Amino acid sequence: MNKLTKIVTIVLAVVMIFSAVACAAPAATEAPAQATSPAGSQATQQPAATEVPAQATTAPAAPADQKPVKIAVAGPMTGDNSEYGIGFFNAVTLMAEQWNAKGGINGRKIEVVQFDDKNSPEEAVSVANKIVSEKDIPFIIGHFASGVSMAAAPIYQANKIIEISPSASHPDYSSIGDYIFRNNTVIKYETQASLDIAVNDMGKKNIGIISIKTDWGVSTSKIATELIAGMADKGVKLVAHEEVIEGSDDYRPAITKLNDAGADVVLCVGMYGLVAPVAKQYKEINPNISIIAFSNAYSQQLLELGGDAVNGVAFPVVFFSVSSDPNIQAFVKSYTDKFGSAPSALTAQAYDSAGILFTAAQKVGTDDPAKLRDEVNSMTYPGVTGSTHFDQNGDVQKPFTKVEVKDGKFVLMGSK
Amino acid sequence: MIIQQIFNGLTLGMTYALIAVGYSLVFGILRLVNFSHGSVYAFGANIVLYLISLKFGLGPAILIGILLTGVLGVLVDKTALEPLRKQKAEPVASLITTIGISNIIVNLLTALLGSQKRAFPSLFPAGDILVLGIKFTYTQVGMFVVSLLLMLILLLIVNKTTIGLTMRASEQNIKAAQLMGINVNFVISFTFFLSGLSAAIAGALVSSYYGMTYASMGYMAGLKAFAAAVLGGIGSLPGSLLGGLIVGVTESLAATILGSEFRDSMAFIILIIVLIIMPNGLFGAKSIKKV
Numbered sequence: 062m063n064k065l066t067k068i069v070t071i072v073l074a075v076v077m078i079f080s081a082v083a084c085a086a087p088a089a090t091e092a093p094a095q096a097t098s099p100a101g102s103q104a105t106q107q108p109a110a111t112e113v114p115a116q117a118t119t120a121p122a123a124p125a126d127q128k129p130v131k132i133a134v135a136g137p138m139t140g141d142n143s144e145y146g147i148g149f150f151n152a153v154t155l156m157a158e159q160w161n162a163k164g165g166i167n168g169r170k171i172e173v174v175q176f177d178d179k180n181s182p183e184e185a186v187s188v189a190n191k192i193v194s195e196k197d198i199p200f201i202i203g204h205f206a207s208g209v210s211m212a213a214a215p216i217y218q219a220n221k222i223i224e225i226s227p228s229a230s231h232p233d234y235s236s237i238g239d240y241i242f243r244n245n246t247v248i249k250y251e252t253q254a255s256l257d258i259a260v261n262d263m264g265k266k267n268i269g270i271i272s273i274k275t276d277w278g279v280s281t282s283k284i285a286t287e288l289i290a291g292m293a294d295k296g297v298k299l300v301a302h303e304e305v306i307e308g309s310d311d312y313r314p315a316i317t318k319l320n321d322a323g324a325d326v327v328l329c330v331g332m333y334g335l336v337a338p339v340a341k342q343y344k345e346i347n348p349n350i351s352i353i354a355f356s357n358a359y360s361q362q363l364l365e366l367g368g369d370a371v372n373g374v375a376f377p378v379v380f381f382s383v384s385s386d387p388n389i390q391a392f393v394k395s396y397t398d399k400f401g402s403a404p405s406a407l408t409a410q411a412y413d414s415a416g417i418l419f420t421a422a423q424k425v426g427t428d429d430p431a432k433l434r435d436e437v438n439s440m441t442y443p444g445v446t447g448s449t450h451f452d453q454n455g456d457v458q459k460p461f462t463k464v465e466v467k468d469g470k471f472v473l474m475g476s477k
Numbered sequence: 478m479i480i481q482q483i484f485n486g487l488t489l490g491m492t493y494a495l496i497a498v499g500y501s502l503v504f505g506i507l508r509l510v511n512f513s514h515g516s517v518y519a520f521g522a523n524i525v526l527y528l529i530s531l532k533f534g535l536g537p538a539i540l541i542g543i544l545l546t547g548v549l550g551v552l553v554d555k556t557a558l559e560p561l562r563k564q565k566a567e568p569v570a571s572l573i574t575t576i577g578i579s580n581i582i583v584n585l586l587t588a589l590l591g592s593q594k595r596a597f598p599s600l601f602p603a604g605d606i607l608v609l610g611i612k613f614t615y616t617q618v619g620m621f622v623v624s625l626l627l628m629l630i631l632l633l634i635v636n637k638t639t640i641g642l643t644m645r646a647s648e649q650n651i652k653a654a655q656l657m658g659i660n661v662n663f664v665i666s667f668t669f670f671l672s673g674l675s676a677a678i679a680g681a682l683v684s685s686y687y688g689m690t691y692a693s694m695g696y697m698a699g700l701k702a703f704a705a706a707v708l709g710g711i712g713s714l715p716g717s718l719l720g721g722l723i724v725g726v727t728e729s730l731a732a733t734i735l736g737s738e739f740r741d742s743m744a745f746i747i748l749i750i751v752l753i754i755m756p757n758g759l760f761g762a763k764s765i766k767k768v
Contacts, residue, residue, distance in 0.1 A: 274738055303736075303737060304736060304737055304738060305737040305738075306737060306738055306740070306741060309737070309740065309741060310687040310689065310694075311489065311686070311687055312737075313485050313729075314482055314485060314729050314732030314733050314737060314740070315732065315737050317478060317481055317482060317485065317733070318478070318733060321478045334594060337596075337688075337689075338687060338688055338689065341688045342687075342688070345603070345605070345614050345616070346605070346612055346614070362593065362594075365595070365596055366594055366595070366596045366688075366689055367596070368596055368688075370688075
């Protein structure tokens with residue numbers, strides 16, 4: 062064995078290790094339906110892990126012998142996606158404080174208990190088992206990523222604990238059981254809303270899709286393809302579909318193909334990390350291209366990364382923090398005052414989810430899980446993300462607000 | 478469209494070549510694959526962006542950033558590799574040390590600047606020229622020309638200057654070179670400096686091409702450039718150039734014909750094929766001598 066062979070062997074081994082590491086890293090962080098708000102990171106308000114029972118106010122109305130109502134918040138409180146988990150926790154805490162200030166649920170105070178699943182399915186299962194073993198937690202808000210939520214859901218279902226995920230968008234999640242809900246729009250409706258912007262608002266007919274190759278990206282682009290096929294009678298057609306690896310930075314080969322296929326509008330199935338570079342690189346070769354995206358592009362990062370190129374990028378959202386609705390304004394203000402950053406769409410959905418659970422508990426109590434479940438499923442809750450009503454599956458459908466980027470800001474579509 | 482894609486690939490390949498040169502230069506003298514090189518490239522891009530954000534002018538910011546990256550290259554050698562050489566450690570020890578350094582650099586960047594992607598300004602004016610139906614954006618043309626010029630300058634330095642002569646001498650026989658009165662440690666430092674410079678220039682060009690910079694950008698680029706260096710025959714500068722271009726064009730064509738998901742694997746597929754068919758690479762005809 063000569064020296065060169067040796068060197069080459071070592072080097073190959075190293076290459077394999079590197080690529081293994083590089084592949085493994087992003088696998089856990091599956092794309093959620095929606096990303097951060099323009100206010101960016103909420104990690105500024107990191108609650109210490111020890112401060113678990115966040116008893117917000119000392120509501121005088123609560124009799125001392127009444128046991129508190131416990132609600133669990135499970136999500137990534139540390140690590141890469143911690144801003145989402147902490148956002149959930151903050152939102153639920155805020156809602157609990159508002160309830161406690163009014164005397165709690167039928168005189169019982171609300172206690173928020175935090176669990177950290179590190180956005181990993183394995184951790185989520187052990188968190189779920191822990192929540193179950195506590196025996197006095199009737200409902201939980203969480204988990205964050207679809208894959209993680211789906212790992213934990215069967216445990217909640219078996220123990221009749223109501224789970225509402227403010228973020229899971231995988232089509233299969235809510236069908237795991239009747240105690241499993243999601244307060245996040247199923248991707249189909251959002252895709253429909255995105256395409257509606259392209260076809261009806263922009264009047265485009267030749268649609269190109271560029272999608273990331275993750276679980277979410279693949280299923281979303283498949284739904285989009287089907288929806289476009291259904292609009293063939295209006296002259297709308299899919300001219301090209303390109304799949305790209307998230308984070309490969311250079312999308313020019315895919316863009317060249319889309320452009321040659323004659324796309325006049327491109328649907329970006331990905332988060333801001335895809336939308337910003339695609340907008341930049343596409344406008345180099347075709348400044349007239351229109352770009353539509355999904356609500357997970359709704360992030361300050363999109364504006365920072367994309368600069369001038371993202372002007373005109375449009376997408377649907379269910380929660381728009383600069384909306385003029387007084388309810389939303391009040392929520393955004395109290396959240397921002399307390400935690401120092403504006404709430405994101407997912408945070409708002411966690412806030413509403415907590416409201417739904419507390420309202421149901423107020424009405425039927427927490428002793429009978431079946432009654433509580435039925436109440437959650439049957440009510441219509443007017444919240445900051447529109448009126449929420451779960452269907453038989455445990456899914457919600459919400460009205461979308463169309464947002465576009467104009468002069469480096471998010472504005473309502475069509476506003477001057 | 479194919480011609481357009483080939484040109485896209487050539488532009489990208491040029492920057493791989495610039496990074497690959499860094500591997501080749503160091504390997505030529507030390508017989509060491511410097512795995513910290515990808516991180517040095519990332520450092521170059523990030524430091525240039527940081528200096529640009531301080532707003533004392535684009536030109537000086539880039540220049541200082543490039544020089545600082547060169548200094549980082551020297552620092553890597555002085556702090557981590559030279560002590561090992563003095564102790565006559567196994568080559569594998571040095572190799573593993575460079576991986577460690579790579580992690581230190583990337584994590585320092587993450588700690589200081591954060592892990593998010595940040596926008597990088599365009600270094601060339603917007604717009605394009607149409608030649609024979611192919612669209613050349615100014616950025617692509619600029620990248621190509623700058624990389625080519627840099628390549629030529631490096632070739633001139635290595636082949637026509639005194640310091641280049643000492644580099645080649647050390648490459649052939651480091652001990653004999655020392656006996657002839659060449660300050661081998663200086664030559665090695667200079668080599669690391671050059672490789673740092675070219676990495677930083679590649680980093681700035683690529684960041685401007687992609688429009689963004691982030692701490693971990695060096696992993697993939699470093700590995701692909703390494704594949705390019707081996708493909709061309711590690712240790713050979715023209716080899717690095719050709720290897721980089723081949724990797725760039727294959728990637729671009731693979732993305733067009735096979736689909737974007739094949740893109741990142743192309744460099745390594747080529748690497749494996751080359752190692753099976755011609756283990757010395759395209760230009761690495763001379764077999765490697767014992768040091």
